[in-house]
Structures are given as C-alpha cells and as structure tokens.
Amino acid sequence: MSAVLWPVTVRIAAALDTASGTSEHEAAMRLMKVTEEAGEASAAYIGMTGQNPRKGTTHTPADVADELCDVIIAAAVALHSFTTAPAAVLDAKLHAVARRLTSPSEIPLPQGEQ
Template identity: 80%
Template sequence: MTAGLWTVTASIAATLNAANGAGEHERAMRLMKVTEEAGEAAAAYIGVTGQNPRKGTTHTPADVADELCDVIIAAAVALHAFTAVPPVVLDAKLHAAAGRLNAHTHTESE
C-alpha cells in the first residue's frame, strides 16, 4: 500500500524542485514543513481531549489521523531532499527500530 507513497512523494518533490529549486533553503523549508504538520497533529489531539477549556472539544480522532497522514507525507517529501533512495533509508530505519524493540522486549521477559 505504501509503495505508491514513494512514487507520489517523488512527484511532489520534483514539482517543488521545479517551482522552488532544490538548494539548502528549500531543504530547510521542507524540513520545517514536517514540524508544521506535527504541530497541527498535536493541535488536533488537544482538540480531541478538550484540553483548552476556552475551545472545548473541537476535533475527532479522525482529524488527528488525517493530520498524522500529513506529517508522514511531509516527512516523505522532505526525505527526498536528503537522500537519493528514500525508500531504502526508511526501510533500514524501520527494521532497525523494530529490532531494537524486539531486543528490548526479549530482555524484559527473560
């Protein structure tokens, strides 16, 4: 299912490169976009919990999920600016994280 992620984000990155260039400033902007989207996800979660008494409950869990998808997309687009092989880099990181979790889980259960 995520195989399309890399095709689509490569296309988005290419479009951004054509419009904005691919220099250091643009790389920084793409990185900051990840932070912006993460902030929107956090704000949506605050809205789910009603943590802000002035606003009350303003969001749903589906809104948080939607914002988290935006974080993933922004991160995938940004990753294209930092490596020529984003799927390989993410796959290696994913398996390394899973390996650490599995090692930690086995250590605790022994």
C-alpha cells in the same frame, strides 16, 4: 507502507523542485514543514481531548489521523532532499528500530531476503 507512497512523493518532490529549486534553503523549508504538520497533529489532539477549556472539544480521532498522515507525507517529501534513496533509507531505519524492540525471529524480512 503504502505502495504508492514513494511514487507519489517523487512526483511531489519533483514539482517542488521545479517550483522552488533544490537549494539548502528549500531543503530546510521542507524539513520545517514536517514540524509545522506535527504541530497541527498536536493541536488536533488537544482539540480532540478538549484540553482547551475556552474552545472545548473541536476535533475527532479522524482529524488527528488525518494530521498524522500530513506529518508522514511531509517527512517523506523532505527525505527526498537528504538522500537519493529515500525508500531504502526509511526501510533500513524501520528495520533497525524494529530490531531494538523485538526478537530477531519476530521481524519480517524485507521481500527478497526470505
């Protein structure tokens, strides 16, 4: 994961907290933003493949990648609304998923556990 992901999302979440508060409604809005961004990634993929004959090919793989980055950022920002340790929660989840897919010897240990 990018070394700047968490420091930057802390700043974004703090700015959103200042502008919009930290209510349950605001947490829901941040969660819905993830879905909005995922829809934009899907739309970019449709545009990349030309699946809409009326529009043709309108996007590139770079456009899809850009939209996927927006999904990741929105999810990281939203995660701040549901835990005080978003980096640790993601790290634990990432390793849990990896354990389901690979043998234990193939999974890199987090720094400090080697």
